[in-house]
Structures are given as structure tokens and as C-alpha cells.
Amino acid sequence: MTSNYTDIIVGCGSAGAALTLRLSGDPTRRLLVIEAGPDLVGRQVPDTIRYGREMSFADHDWDFRAEAVDGRRVRFPRGKLTGGSSAVGATIGLRGMPRDYDEWAALGNEGWAWADVLPYFRKLERDLDFSDEWHGSDGPVPIRRFADEELSPLQSSFTAACIDRGFPDVKDHNNPTATGVGSIPSTRLDAQHRFTTAIGYLAPARQRANVTVVADSFARRLILEHGRTVGVEMERAGGTETVRADRVIVAAGSVATPLLLMRSGIGPRAELARLGIDVVVDLPGVGANLIDHPRTGAFMVADASVWDRSMPFLQTILRTTSTGSTELNDMQYYMINYFDLRYFPELQMLSGAPVIGGVMVCGQRPKSRGRLTLTSADPAERPLIDLNFLSDERDLSTLREGVRLAWDLLNSDQLAPHMQRPLIVHDAMIENDEILDVYLRSSVDSAYHPVGTARMGPADDQNAVVDSRGAVYGVDGLYVCDASIMPNIPSANTNLTSIMIGEKMSDHFLGM
Helix, strand or coil: CCCCEEEEEECCCHHHHHHHHHHHCCCCCCEEEECCCCCCCHHHCCHHHHECCCCCCCCCECCCEEECCCCCEEECCCECCCCHHHHCCCCECCCCCHHHHHHHHHCCCCCCCHHHHHHHHHHHEEECCCCCCCCCECCCEEEECCCHHHCCHHHHHHHHHHHHCCCCECCCCCCCCCCEEEECCECECCCCEECCHHHHHHHHHCCCCCEEEECCEEEEEEEEECCEEEEEEEEECCEEEEEEEEEEEECCHHHHHHHHHHHCCEECHHHHHHCCCCCCEECCCCCCCEECCEEEEEEEEECHHHCCCCCCCEEEEEEECCCCCCCCCCEEEEEEEEEECCCCHHHHHHHCCCEEEEEEEEECCCCCCEEEECCCCCCCCCCEEECCCCCCHHHHHHHHHHHHHHHHHHCCCCCHHHEEEEECCCHHHHHCHHHHHHHHHHHCEECCCCECCCCECCCCCCCCCECCCCEECCCECEEECCHHHCCCCCCCCCHHHHHHHHHHHHHHHHCC
């Protein structure tokens, strides 16, 4: 291992892999990519990663837990392997709404408006269904939609029930004006196989002589000298070693990135001092502004004749706007073919079934904010992740309306014949706000889309961690490039936006 790198990239997930491919295109750069999980290629890739039918909750996960509401702890999966969460997620290829990114720019982040990011969404994608001003045709990420004949009976019935209630039929959810129900844009290589950034970005990059990938290597802390980041201390092969570079780009994700910053003395002064960590830069925003999409729903045990494990667990989506909202598509509804509860014993106990289906509700513009904090200076200790869901009354009201619509759809003429029995929710509960709120507080969970824990903002924003080019305030040579820099959460699953961030910031770094 040499130490004469131009760039060290910490984390090879959605954004980090995109960075690796684009930066390595400059032959004068020497890149070291540090990944905490394994680098799985070829036959090493297990079926839970290879196939995109459902999410992968085991084997390649950080095993985090998060507090959802009032101390109730839930699983908080994050991918721990090359490809990151793109390798374990639900293969959804949705962008946010234009106003999401215009808001980023309005908050003082020049260059992040919709008009600025659209070229990078187009650059990353290879849309197999549409070719117009909104879509790309030769990017690394395939985007495809389920054809009508590929939909399960539950999905077709869900679509019909939504249309029967007046929701528009949508062919392309990535058209910025689309609202209604239709097939989900999906990041799949083909009908069965999952696309990951390890396939689309890392694989071609690793062929270049100026790229070194070290997997199963955990970044313990950043090395800072005289106000500048000069390297990384990492655990590797049972030992500890230090590598140095001209710049360090942290792309470890919305959990691991702020943890690494804080362990290195960059974060809230009082919190670091309490743990005995020497404070290098007092940045109160590190770990703050944690935003995630809250999800719940109305669930059922479906008739065995309408689903099986050979089909994807979700295929269609309803995107719509909650009552009184000015934010288009601030709600998502998914029809779930099946959801395996083997990793969720509490839900299995409540439902009395190992596998459930139903209509999942996901708030897209939550107002509640959480926080991520260290519990120890020891890197092996788990952090405290407090999602703080439903702390803002507006979120409670929005999800209350959402569960009522989900229940209505579940009991529609189209879906009811497929239901053996409903789970937990019943008509009397739906009509009573107080009882429904108890259900929401007991059932709300993460959609696994954390953002914002190292948010970008102008220098006069005391809670900003990085500027609009990802440079960490108060220390030279250090950048962040992942979902943690998002100042607010987009109205969509966050994987595509994270890849877009890697694509966009690569152009900035190449110009340095």
C-alpha cells in the first residue's frame, strides 16, 4: 500500500462508486477507495444481493438500531459492502420533485436547483422505456418499468382501485409533472437481477491502474495536521494503518459519515468533549438534521394464490398530495405483494403471520427532525440514532390521512377479494383519531432513507457542515459527498439522488 494518493474516497456506496468511476477517468489522479464491507464480485455475490425481488436485511448490514417514537427501537438497515445500500435496497429508481432541488438552492446552495441537477440525473441513467428531454439513454444505471403482464394480481387490482377513485394513470413517474398510480421506475439489470453501483460504476473503474480498492477496511478516524486533512487511519486485516492523500472525500452515508467526522474531532463541541474527544472544529450540525421518510400502512394476510416469492415484493406506486398540502406528491402508497417478517419478530407476533401484504404509506416531506450521536469514542460502539418521528403534529395528521386511504384501498372491490384477513386495523379504529394515533405511534417505521446529517448550507448557517461544493467548514482538504449533505429530503426514494450527488460533485473535483 502506497501513501502517495491524490484522493481517498471513504465509502463505496451509491455516491462513492460514482465518484470512483468519474475521478479515475483522469489518469493523473491516484485513488484509494476504502470500503468497510466486502467487495463481492462474480460468483461471490449471494442471491439476496444478486436478485432484486426484495430488500436484503442480513449478512451485509451494519446492524444499526434506531429510535422511532418514544424510545421504540426499530431495525435500521444500511448496506455494508461495495455498492452500499444500492446493493440491498428495493431497486426503486425515482427522482424527487423539481421543487425539492429548487429548495436546496433557495437555502443558499448555489448550483443545486432542478435545472442544475437534471443533467446529472440524465447522465446517470439509461432509461429503457422513455427517450425525451427528461431522460438519459447511455448512463450506467438502467431504469425500467414493469409491464402490465408482469404485474401480480395484487398490483393490477391496486392500480384499478386507485384509478376507480380518480387517481390518474401514470406511465412515467420520473416525468416531473407526473402524479397518480403506475409502475415503479426500477433499477434492475433485467426482470430479476438487481443493479448496484458496484456493477455500473465500480466494475469499470477497477480496471484502471490508478484505482486501488481496499475492502473489509474500516475508517476509524481522519488524520488532521495544522488544520488540514491529510489521511485516514483504518482497521485492515486485523491491524491499524494510516494512508495519506492530497484530499479526503467521505462518502460513507448519512450514518457512517457523521460518525467518522465526530470521531475525528469535527462536530458539536459539548458532545465531543463529554466523550473525551479533542475538538478540532466545532460544528453543531454534524449528526443533526436527521430526516427520514416515515412509513406505516394498512396490512393483511393475502390469499396464497395471488403472490409468491418469485415475484418482486412491490411493483406499483401511487404518488399523490395530502389534503391542504402545497407540495405535489408529498405522499407515496405502495402495494406490497409480500413482506417477510423473519427479521421483524415484533411485527410477526402482532400479525400472527410470517409474511404479510398490504398498502404501505410513506410520507415524503416530513417536518420532524431527528439526531444521530456518538455513545462512545470507541468506533466499535453503536451510535444513538433518534428518528424522532411524529414529533411534528403535521406528520401525524398526514399519516393519519394516509392510513385511512390505505384502508379504503385495501377494502376496495378490487383488492378485498384477495384478502384472507386484515391485520390490526379495523373500521372502528379508522374512524377514531385518538385510537388511530396510537396505531401510528406503534407502527411507524423508517423507509431507510436517512439524509441531512452533514447538511450543506452557506457559511452564515451555524448548522451547516459543508458548503455547496461539499467542503467541510473549518478544515482544509476534507469533503463530504453522499446523502448526508442533503439539506432536506427529496420526495422520492433517495438512491438515485445519492448517485446524482456523486456524479455532480465529480465534475467539481475534476476541476480542482
